[in-house]
Amino acid sequence: MRNIDAFNHVRGESVYLDDIPVRQGTLYAWVFSSPVAHGKILNLDFSEAQNMPGVVKIFTANDVPGQNQIGGIIADEPLLADGEVHFWGQPIAVVLAETELQAQLASHKIQIEIEKLPVITDPREAHKVGKLIMPPRTFALGNTETAFAACEHVFEGMAESGGQEHLYIETQGAYAFIKENGSFYVATSTQGPTAVQRHGAAVLGIGMSRIEVDVMRLGGGFGGKEDQATPWAVMALLGAALTKRPVKLSLHRLEDMRMTGKRHPYSSDFKIGFDKDLKIQAYEVTFYQNAGAAADLSPAVLERTLFHCTNSYFIPNVKATAFSCKTNLPPNTAFRGFGGPQGMFVIEAALAHAAEKLGMEASVLQEMNLLKEGDEFPYGQITENCEAQNCWQTAFGKYDLPKLRDEITIFNSQNKFLKKGMALMPICFGISFTKTAMNQSRALVHIYQDGSVGVSTGAVEMGQGVNTKMLQVAARVLGIDPKRIRIETTNTTRVANTSPSAASATADLNGKAVQMACETLKERLKTHIAIQLNLPENTPIEIQEEQVWVNGKTVDLSWEKLVFSAFWSRISLSENAHYATPEIHFNPEIEKGHPFAYHVYGTAIITTTVDCLRGTYEIDSVKIAHDFGSSLNTNVDLGQIEGGLVQGIGWMTLEELLYNQEGRLLSNALSTYKVPDIYSVPKEIEVHFMDTKGSKLAIFGSKAVGEPPLMYGIGAYFALRNAIKAFRPAAEPKFSAPMTPEKVLLTLYPDFGSQP
Ligand code: MTE
Ligand code: HPA
Numbered sequence: 001m002r003n004i005d006a007f008n009h010v011r012g013e014s015v016y017l018d019d020i021p022v023r024q025g026t027l028y029a030w031v032f033s034s035p036v037a038h039g040k041i042l043n044l045d046f047s048e049a050q051n052m053p054g055v056v057k058i059f060t061a062n063d064v065p066g067q068n069q070i071g072g073i074i075a076d077e078p079l080l081a082d083g084e085v086h087f088w089g090q091p092i093a094v095v096l097a098e099t100e101l102q103a104q105l106a107s108h109k110i111q112i113e114i115e116k117l118p119v120i121t122d123p124r125e126a127h128k129v130g131k132l133i134m135p136p137r138t139f140a141l142g143n144t145e146t147a148f149a150a151c152e153h154v155f156e157g158m159a160e161s162g163g164q165e166h167l168y169i170e171t172q173g174a175y176a177f178i179k180e181n182g183s184f185y186v187a188t189s190t191q192g193p194t195a196v197q198r199h200g201a202a203v204l205g206i207g208m209s210r211i212e213v214d215v216m217r218l219g220g221g222f223g224g225k226e227d228q229a230t231p232w233a234v235m236a237l238l239g240a241a242l243t244k245r246p247v248k249l250s251l252h253r254l255e256d257m258r259m260t261g262k263r264h265p266y267s268s269d270f271k272i273g274f275d276k277d278l279k280i281q282a283y284e285v286t287f288y289q290n291a292g293a294a295a296d297l298s299p300a301v302l303e304r305t306l307f308h309c310t311n312s313y314f315i316p317n318v319k320a321t322a323f324s325c326k327t328n329l330p331p332n333t334a335f336r337g338f339g340g341p342q343g344m345f346v347i348e349a350a351l352a353h354a355a356e357k358l359g360m361e362a363s364v365l366q367e368m369n370l371l372k373e374g375d376e377f378p379y380g381q382i383t384e385n386c387e388a389q390n391c392w393q394t395a396f397g398k399y400d401l402p403k404l405r406d407e408i409t410i411f412n413s414q415n416k417f418l419k420k421g422m423a424l425m426p427i428c429f430g431i432s433f434t435k436t437a438m439n440q441s442r443a444l445v446h447i448y449q450d451g452s453v454g455v456s457t458g459a460v461e462m463g464q465g466v467n468t469k470m471l472q473v474a475a476r477v478l479g480i481d482p483k484r485i486r487i488e489t490t491n492t493t494r495v496a497n498t499s500p501s502a503a504s505a506t507a508d509l510n511g512k513a514v515q516m517a518c519e520t521l522k523e524r525l526k527t528h529i530a531i532q533l534n535l536p537e538n539t540p541i542e543i544q545e546e547q548v549w550v551n552g553k554t555v556d557l558s559w560e561k562l563v564f565s566a567f568w569s570r571i572s573l574s575e576n577a578h579y580a581t582p583e584i585h586f587n588p589e590i591e592k593g594h595p596f597a598y599h600v601y602g603t604a605i606i607t608t609t610v611d612c613l614r615g616t617y618e619i620d621s622v623k624i625a626h627d628f629g630s631s632l633n634t635n636v637d638l639g640q641i642e643g644g645l646v647q648g649i650g651w652m653t654l655e656e657l658l659y660n661q662e663g664r665l666l667s668n669a670l671s672t673y674k675v676p677d678i679y680s681v682p683k684e685i686e687v688h689f690m691d692t693k694g695s696k697l698a699i700f701g702s703k704a705v706g707e708p709p710l711m712y713g714i715g716a717y718f719a720l721r722n723a724i725k726a727f728r729p730a731a732e733p734k735f736s737a738p739m740t741p742e743k744v745l746l747t748l749y750p751d752f753g754s755q756p
C-alpha cells in the first residue's frame with residue numbers, strides 16, 4: 001500500500017501549519033531573544049519598539065499569569081527569560097503586531113542592557129566546575145577491574161561526536177485563538193500535543209481541559225519537536241490570552257536554527273580489554289554530554305546513551321558512566337536515536353582503535369563479539385530472538401563481502417590518489433520509551449452509520465507514515481476497504497494524555513490501541529449478526545472483504561448493511577481503547593530491568609571513495625540486511641531506512657555545528673551548515689528485508705523502524721577512516737565526527753602548512 005499522503009504531498013495539497021487560513025484580526029508574533037550566551041539583564045526598554053507601526057503588544061515573563069516554566073523532566077527552563085539569560089537566542093520577549101514584518105521591525109528597536117557573564121560551551125569544562133544537570137549515572141555489569149587485570153590486550157582512547165541540526169522542512173510554529181469562556185484552541189507542529197497542552201495550561205494558570213491542541217501533520221520532526229515545539233505554541237497561547245486575538249507564530253529558518261536545541265554533542269573516554277581469543281572482556285566508558293543551558297530531554301537522552309553503549313556486542317564486564325553537563329548553548333534535545341548513536345559511536349571507535357593496534361580489520365573484532373541468544377545487556381535484559389549474528393551473516397553472504405574486499409584492495413593498488421575504504425556497521429536498538437510509564441496509548445474509533453470509519457489516536461504524522469500504518473491496522477481488523485477509513489488529526493480533546501510520537505514506538509503503541517478498539521467493535525457487530533440471523537451459539541462468523549461470512553461462506557450481508565442495521569438496533573459503533581505495553585519494567589535505583597519490548601537489529605556494509613588530493617569523498621554504496629520482522633508496509637519502511645541512513649551519514653560526515661568562544665552559533669544558515677544533498681547521498685543503497693520473527697509486542701509483528709537505520713550512518717565515518725589509512729597507513733585520525741572534507745584533507749597531509 002502506498003503512503004496515503006503521497007498523492008497530496010507531491011501536488012502540494014497537504015496541509016501544514018502555514019496552510020491553515022487565518023482568521024480575521026490575527027496578530028503575528030516575533031520573538032526577541034538574547035544577544036549573548038550568558039548574562040544578567042539590567043534593563044529592557046520597549047519605548048521605541050512599542051510605538052512602531054502595527055505593534056499591539058509586547059510581552060515578557062512579567063505578563064505570565066501562571067508559572068513561567070516549561071521544563072519537562074526538570075523544572076529549570078523559563079518560557080521567557082527572567083533576569084538572566086543562559087544561551088544565545090534565549091527568548092526574552094514576544095512582539096505582537098498586525099503583520100509579521102511589523103513585529104520583526106519592532107523587535108529590532110528593543111533596547112537591552114546586559115551584564116555579560118562567563119560562557120562555557122565545552123562539556124568537560126562544565127563538568128570540571130561542577131555544572132551538571134543532574135547527578136551522574138552508571139550502568140554496570142560484572143567487574144571491570146578484575147576483568148581488565150586478566151586481559152591480554154587493553155586499549156584506551158577518546159571519541160567525540162558533534163551535534164546535529166534537525167532541519168525539519170517545516171520550522172517550529174503555532175496558531176492559537178480563544179474559543180470562548182477562557183478556553184483555547186492551538187494548532188501546532190508538535191510531536192507532543194500533550195506537552196503543549198500541559199505547559200500551556202501551567203503558563204496560563206488554567207486547567208488542561210481548557211486547551212485543545214490539534215495537530216494535522218508535521219513537515220518533519222526528527223525529535224526536534226518532541227519537547228521543543230512547546231515554547232512557541234505556549235507563546236502563541238499566551239499572546240492570544242493577553243490580546244484576546246488570534247496569534248500566529250512561525251519561526252523563520254535562521255531564527256529556528258539559532259534558538260532551538262539540537263542533537264547533543266558528546267565527548268567520551270573509553271577503555272577496552274580483550275582476552276587472547278579477542279573476545280571483549282571489559283569495557284569502561286565515560287560520557288560527557290553537552291546538555292546546553294537547561295535539562296529539556298537530556299536526562300532521558302543520557303539514559304539511552306547508557307542503554308546502547310555496547311551496541312550489538314556482548315561484553316561481560318561493563319562500567320559506563322554519564323555526565324549531563326550544563327553549558328551556555330540552547331538546550332539540546334531529542335534527535336533520531338535519542339543518545340543511542342552517540343553511545344554506539346564510542347564503542348565502534350574503541351573497536352576500530354583496538355583493531356588498528358592489533359593490525360587487523362575491525363570487522364574481525366566486531367563479528368567475534370556479536371550478541372547471541374541469551375546474552376545479558378549491561379542493564380539486565382536478556383536477548384530474545386537475537387538477530388545480531390543472523391543479520392551480519394546475511395549481509396556477509398548476500399553481498400559477497402570477500403569479493404567486495406578484493407575489489408577494494410585491487411582498486412587501491414591501482415589508484416594513487418583515489419582510495420576506497422569499507423566498514424561494517426551492526427546495530428542493535430531497543431524499542432520502548434525508556435521511561436516505562438510513557439509506554440501507553442489510546443485510540444478512538446467511530447464507525448459512522450454509512451459504514452465509513454474515523455480513527456483518532458495519539459500518533460502524530462511527521463512523514464514517517466504512521467497514519468498509513470494506522471489505516472492498515474483498522475482496515476485489516478475490520479475487514480474493510482482502506483478507502484472507507486479516515487485518519488483524523490491528533491487532537492487532545494479526542495485522545496488525551498498522549499505520549500509524544502517518539503522512540504520509534506508510535507506505530508506499535510497506537511497501532512495496538514487501534515487494533516483493540518477495532519476488535520471490540522467487530523465482536524459487537526458479530527454478536528449483532530448472530531442475533532439477526534438467529535445463528536446457534538459458537539457459529540463461526542467473520543467480517544472480511546466488506547462481507548459477512550458465516551461458516552466460511554458469504555451471506556447476503558454487506559459491511560454497509562451490517563453497520564446500518566446495528567445502528568438501528570441501538571448498538572454503539574464507537575470504541576475507545578487503551579494499551580499499555582506488557583512485560584516491560586526498569587528500576588533506576590539499581591539500573592536493571594527489562595526496559596525494552598524488543599530490539600531491532602541489522603548490519604550495513606558501507607564503502608566510500610576519497611579523493612586524496614582534495615579531501616573530498618563519495619559514499620559509493622550502502623548494503624543493508626535489516627530486521628523488519630514482518631513489515632506492515634515495505635514502501636514506508638524502505639523510506640525510513642533510506643532517510644535514516646542518509647541523516648546518519650550527514651551527522652557523521654558533513655554536518656558541523658560550530659559555536660564561537662562566546663557561544664554564538666557560526667554555522668547558522670544553510671550556506672555554512674551542510675546537509676546531504678542529491679550529490680552526497682550514497683550512489684547505491686540496497687536493503688535486504690530479513691525474514692525475521694518479529695515480536696508479539698510489535699504491531700502485527702512489524703518491527704519499529706523510525707530510528708534504528710540512522711545508526712548505519714556511523715559506518716560512513718569508519719569507512720572514510722579506512723580509506724584515509726589506505727593512502728597514509730601511518731595516519732591516526734582522531735575519533736572526532738563529523739569527518740568533514742577539511743578534516744580528511746588535514747589528516748591526509750598532517751604537515752600541511754607547517755613547512756616554509
Ligand atoms: N521520518 C520522517 N519522514 N520524519 C520525521 O520527522 N522522525 C524520526 C523517525 N522517522 C521522522 C521520521 C524519529 S526521531 C522518530 S522517533 C520516529 O520517526 C517517530 O515515528 P515512529 O514512532 O512512528 O517511528
Ligand atoms: N525515546 C525517545 N523519546 C523519549 C524517550 C525515549 O526513550 N523517553 C522520553 N522521550
Ligand code: MOS
Binds near residue numbers: 222503
Ligand atoms: Mo525521536 S528522537 O524519539 O523523536
